[in-house]
Amino acid sequence: MKFQRWIQHHTNQITAVTAGLIILGFIGRFTGQPWLDTSAFVLASIIAATPIIIRAWEALRVKTISIELLVSIAVIGAFVIREFDESAIVTFLFLFGTFLEEKTLARTRKSIKSLTEMAPTTAQVVQPDGSVNETDVDFVDEGDVVLVKTGAQVPVDGKIVSGSAYLNEASVTGESKLVTKRPGELVYSGTMVDNGTIQVTATKVGDDTTFAKIIELVEDAQDTKSHVEKFIDRFATYYTPAVLLLALLVGIFFRDFKLAITVLVLGCPGALVIGAPVSNVAGIGNGAKNGVLIKGGEVVDTFSKVDTLVFDKTGTLTKGKTEVASVQTYGDSHALAYAAAMERESDHPLGRAIVAYVTEHELASDSLVVQATNTIKGQGMTAEIENHDVAVGNQTLMNAEGVILNDAQQKTLIAIQHQGSSTVLVAVDGALQAIIGIADVIRDGVKDDLRQLKAMGVERLVMLTGDNELTAKTVGSQLGMDEIHANLLPEEKVTFVKQLQDDGHTVAFVGDGINDSPSIATANIGIAMGGGTDVAVETSDIVLMQSSFGELIHAYGLAKKTVRNTRENIIIAIGTVVFLLIGLIFGYIYMASGMFVHEASILVVVLNAMRLIRYTPKRIMASNKPAKLIKSPAAIN
Template sequence: MQFTPLARVGVWQARAQNEAMTLSLQAPPGTGSPGRRIGWVAGLLRRYPLVAATLVVGVAVLGLLGGRQPDLAQWVGSGWALVVAARVAWWMVKGVLGGHWGVDLLAVTAITSTVAVGEYLAALVVVLMLTGGQALEDYAANRARKELRALLERAPTLAHRLGPDGAVVDVPVEEVRAGDEVLVRPAEVVPVDGKLVSGEADFDESSLTGESLPVTRRVGEAVLSGSLNEQRAVVLQATAAAQDSQYARIVAMVQEAAESRAPVVRLADRYAVPFTAFAFLVAGLAWWYHGNPVVFAEVLVVATPCPLLIAAPVAFLGGMSRAARSGIIIKNAGTLEQLAAVRTAAFDKTGTITYGRPELLVVNARVPWTQEQVLGLAASAEQYSSHVLATSIREAAEDRGLELVPATDAHEEATHGVTARVHGHEVVVGKRAHVAGCSAGVIEQSLGPGELAVYVAVDGQFAGTLVMSDHARDDAPTTMAELARLGIAERLILSGDVRPTVAHIASAVGITRVHAECLPEDKVRLMRELPARPVLMVGDGVNDAPVLAAADVGVAMGARGSTAASESADVVILTEDLAKAAMAVRIGRRTLAVALQSIWLGIGLSVVLMLVAATGAIPAIFGALSQEAVDLLTILNALRALRGSRHDDP
């Protein structure tokens, strides 16, 4: 029995609904039970054996004290504290040999000094702080990575491929090729980029774009990999293999982002040397003043600066997570620091400030050619170009019912034009200078505001022009105003289009400085000559890839666009939303502010506690407990980077 695609969808949809109902009746065993909670705690202790061992030793020491065996309790507590101190000292030596100066010396000295003066309970608290610091850092980092991990966890591994007879075969997603038909059931993630074959359906694209509302797609429309199919089974025809689909590119960028380390973290490490010297100075002066080595230990106990090491990474991961939640992938955590300091913003025009979908206004043909012939020849040649103007020309020809014919010997000179042999004619399509360089009789086309001209020559003779117009994005003026409010006074356009067109668009969005008729190498040169740095560059096309790589912060608009631009950029905006370029700057500024606030909060509270401890007013055990509170406050402050302030400003 042969089913049509729509009939097959109805059968699969009913089957999927039955499967979902069956699964909904099967609750996972032990959810919320005491046994499950105990198992969760046991798993944490197995993951952090030093924390578990310290807790066991602490309980044993308290038991010995309760059993009136103080000497044995002191031996057990002191022995374990010295073992951990030796382990930390080994890590410290390896770090110093590797050129990394940290604050472990303070921790080792605090443990050994408290043991030496008999304050072994305080030593155990310091040990618990050090061993528990890794667990606390993991928790905070995992909280911050939540949105980044969500993309990785959603990546599908299997696809339901349809055979010629309509049978469904589950295959690894890597085996799907362009042209294959794939079934996507309700609540499943679309495995590859494709176009919808069956009737309209709703898709949740929030993990890709940050847009919470579902998007309705109809037959023939593109569906992005990584979208979540909502309520009905659908059939897609793959337009790309899994490794070439948008979701795979995003996952790769997220993995790169999650593994990066920001410069500000190294900056925090550099605070370690003066902080350590200050702590030893205060502790030494307190010992000299009081004549009591116990005060020396009490000062060092409160000087153990775990927040100095943890706060910055947590804040930067939080900022990256918040950006990903808004549809902005920041590939490298160090980019956040650059975003915070941006002083100049440069933009490509077509597809970035404008919608990138120029409309054909008129065809001006020269005798003996007609308008239809000029447009048809130009569109046939433009089949071999990836430029947005080429797409618009092809669509205009198809809308007028013109047939595009294959061309031979076609080649493109980036940003200049295309040369191809169509129906035995040599057709050149592109900018005026390019066409004039290889043909005769070229006449410059007069243009109105916002218009541009594509010149066409046939067999070495000028054949006519295609007059087109592209419009500025609705959010472009507000984006420029927001960047100005953020203190980025220098804003400019770097474009390959002619000056009148670029100047018109610049004036419409509030930009006064333009560089027109730029080749890719011109854009790179101009980028490097800009004096107010760091420089933010926003673009979207293949020809923007070099300048995005040359910028201090390259931002690619729309991961649906050029793969080359996305790979060259430091930041990828997953939607066609220019305002998110300004949002990325705001997130960078807030993240850096929160990171530095957290570092100085940890330093400031530790200094205050050191000065109080130097008076002898804080017993070592209470000093150790107070330092735990400082750690917690600092990390909680760093987690503020996960959310924005009222106005998204620091």
């Protein structure tokens, strides 16, 4: 065992020694010294074959016929027929090819390795007496306050409690532009304080931090194989023994031992085996570097085939930074305070807007005690406050609670919706007391980004929302969506996604909220905005860390480019085998030259895959068709 470990750790030195011996062997041949010629090539063959034979044996122990086994048999055969120069050159090329593979593959993994190296290791924890104690980041607990100064990394996910700073969040979002952070705002582990000093209360520590999850997701993704990789693995399982059998048959029928050995060398499926995984590793690494987390080669393969993109509206197509645009009250002056008290624990953008409005206008809601809270997905909330039954939500909830709107209230509701605002209705003890109009801002540049996606191959752009039809149509028409579906409950969104799949479409769903998680999980590809809920991020196949549509374009283009690159590598690998077989038949390929071409083909596919590291999508434009409004999934049944 010690010998094997020593050999494995010194393989590069063995390769260099082998090269020197081969050169010495040729010197002996050209200077007419047979003893130097033979001894140098024999010694080179033995030294170089040792690590190869060890690998072959280790593979055989787990019942795998590896490429190393083919080379080992070929080297032994070359010794039998006293082709010492051939065996020396073959083993050297194999080891040297492995060395170059490792070096070039290391470059494809560089972006992932740099992520792990950026992980913070220590934290400055503020003690109860105000002193600061430096500790290992693994010993920081939730609720601890950490001090982060200029040039230091934020060691935890948390909320700033004092100070302000400019932060570089490239490690999390892929965007190197400095971001200003003030008290009350969130910061993430692994980000860097460029200027300023802050104190942060830890909300997530250790493996639960956003940065730790990024590393975990990317590392897991590298081990998740695509359909092509799985097929090639199965193919290689049968192909390698087939080559061994073919070489045996050639030796028996043609009685040409050297020809049989050459078949073994030429039959090594190295480029074919490595072609697909190296493309996926490079593609996933590119995504990680640009703020796009792709959870495996299979996701890359499926996403490249997506023809229909389905979007949630609030927080996805829009910024989710909503604000109260209009308020109409009907008698009960406490209605807005009741609504804010109920929404205070909600993470929904509409709820946050109501809380912000009530806080700004100093309408007391903090002291209100909310009891018997019931959240109805896609409709709103009901609760008991100060012995009053309060309902806050959309018109569907009002209908369910038996709240009837009079003609004037209906006109007000429609007028607010015509302005493009989402509406929240507040009822107290069965009577409508307030209509709140909340406006959301469309994300900058989304219209052009959607056109870009259409030009890249997406056939249909669909918007699903639980919002009212008028608001949905206002937003969808501005963005040039192909279809708009309004007034949907979460389960109805799932129904619609399934309907698209049943119609033969490959669907990707893009969302950010907890209500989107079922649809994200149901779609062929689920895409979560990184700023969304943990549930959506965990459920998704792709995470856009900066929550930008530029990242969505990058991800879609990268998936297509990666699949195309994989196909190119397979063509190169198969083409090489055909070339070598033809060369063997016509006599212009021999054992050493065949191994040289074989190793060269491996390097070619690795270098081809490395082009993905520098991939950026080209900006192209296309026109959109006018949107088609459909009220609910029932309309397409």
